[in-house]
Amino acid sequence: MEDETVHPVQWWEHAEIIPPVVCNVSPVTREFVSSSVADPSPLEPGVWLIPAHSYLTKPPELIPGYAAVALPDGSDWSHIVDLRGSTVYCTETGEPQTWEALGELPGGLTLQAPESAFDTWQDDRWVLDRPAHTAALQRTASKKKHLLNQYATAPIDTLLDAVEMKIAQESELAALKAWKVYRVELSRVDTTSSTPATTGWPVSPDETAMLAWLTAQGFEASD
Structure with missing residues (x-):
């Protein structure tokens, strides 16, 4: 005989309950990684479990060339220039390196590549010596x-x-x-x-x- 036991409806299974969306961020840079649906707390009706490094806020607008970074309180987003993976050049030596940090380049680095080994950096551009x-x-x-x-x-x-x-x-x-x-x-x-x-x-x-x-x-x- 089939088991006809009726399981009680969990609080989060009611049709009117809509689980909130959480935004997951990098624990290092706080930049937006993904969004997902929060899990319910089985023993606490109306309580949603928010994972570490996640916020109950709407997903950010994604802008090419920028990273969406959560504000300290997780209430909103700021957009920070993202040049990671770009080849940048030392304005003193012309030597290239791969940039791995968020934000604008510091002084002494540029995205402009020198055209020769004899270029020097003058007035924000390379000039042939x-x-x-x-x-x-x-x-x-x-x-x-x-x-x-x-x-x-x-x-x-x-x-x-x-x-x-x-x-x-x-x-x-x-x-x-x-x-x-x-x-x-x-x-x-x-x-x-x-x-x-x-x-x-x-x-x-x-x-x-x-x-x-x-x-x-x-x-x-x-x-």
């Missing part, structure tokens, strides 16, 4: 010129040995001339002007081998 940039270009060009000259001198010395010993072949004489012409053209490359050469370098008799040698020496165009 032209003297530093030019000096770096000069160093790079001078280093490249020195390495290329060093590379060209090796075959020239070897081919001159063949000429001196009167055993040079026609192909070697042609190669010697080509390398000498290249070295002269290389010597004419200006690496000391305010805009040192970054293009227009002479082509060597063996460009592929020369470029591979530059790489082997650890030379990078950005050096």
